[in-house]
Amino acid sequence: VINHKPYDHKADVFSFAIVLWELVTSKVPYENLTPLQAALSVRQGLRLVIPSGVHPRISKLIQRCWGENPNTRPVFSEITAELEDILQPIQAASSSKGGHRHTKQKIQMKTQR
Template sequence: MSFHLVCSPFSLVLILFLSEYMPGGDLYEFVHKQNDVLELLLILRIAMSISKGMECLHQHNIIHRDLKTANILMGDNHVVKIADFGVARVGSQEGQMTAETGTYRWMAPEIINHKPYDHKADVFSFAIVLWELITLKVPYDNMTPLQAALGVRQGLRLEIPADVHPGLSKLIEQCWDEDPGIRPVFAEIIVQLEDILQEIQVPKGGHRRSRAKMQKKSPR
C-alpha cells in the first residue's frame, strides 16, 4: 500500500493504490540488507527523490511527521515513494503544532520536548534518513528508542563517518541542528544535493558553471 502525491498549482491530491506492487520493499529493508556501502551517486539520487516529495508536501502545508526509511517505498530502478501518511497533518493556522508524533529514532528534539513545531521537524527526520543511507546502520542501534530520544533532547547526534563527502556531512549537520530555524527547507536541500551531484559528475579537469542559490522561506 502506498500513497502517490500529485502536485499542481491549484490542488493537492493523495491517491491510494491498494494493489500496487513495490518490488524493492521499503528503504529500511533495502538499506539494512546491504553488505557494502552505497555508491554516492545512488545516495544522492535517493535523497533527491525524497527531498522533492517532501518539498511537494511542504508547499501544500502538509507535515508528514513520521518520515523514516520504513515509510519510503522502493520501486524499479531505485525509484522511491514516500508512504504512510497516517499521522500527516496540515499545519495549524499558527504554523506550529505540539502533539508528540513520529518514531523516536527519527524524531526531532522539539517534538520530543513537547515544544511547538512545524515543517522543520520533517527536515530533522530527513537528516537521520540521509545518515542511514551513508552508514547503512540503524540510528542509535546501541540504545533503546526511548534512550535515543532522551539523548537527542540533550543534544546527542549520530557520528558522521570521516570519509563522507563534505557536502553531505555539512547538509546532515544543518538538517539536524537543534534550532529549527537553522535547518534548511527542502527547496534548499535539493539545491545542495544538486550541487554535490554536479560536482561528482564533472569530468576530471573540467569546469562547472556556478549558479545562483535558491532561497526560499519556510512554509507558513
C-alpha cells in the first residue's frame, strides 16, 4: 500500500505483525516518528526491534508477517495455525497445573485491550 501497489490481504498481514509486536512488547510502534516518517521508514525496510525475550516462534512469525516481499507473507489461516500450535504446550502445561480453563480466556482478554 505504501508503495502504491494494489491493496490486498498482505497489507493486513503486515498490520497484524505490528499489532502482534505491540502485544509482546507493550510498546507503541515507531513512537519517536511522525506517521509520515514511519511510513517512509517502513518503505525503506525499517522494522521494529523484537526483544530477545520474545518466544522464538512468535518472533519468527512477526518477521514473516512484516516481510518486505508481500508475496512471502503468510495467509491468516497459516498465522492462526501457527499461533494455535505455539499455544498448545502452554495450555498443556497450564492444564496439568489445574489452570487450563482460564488460559484461553486470559489470552483473549489481553488481546482485547
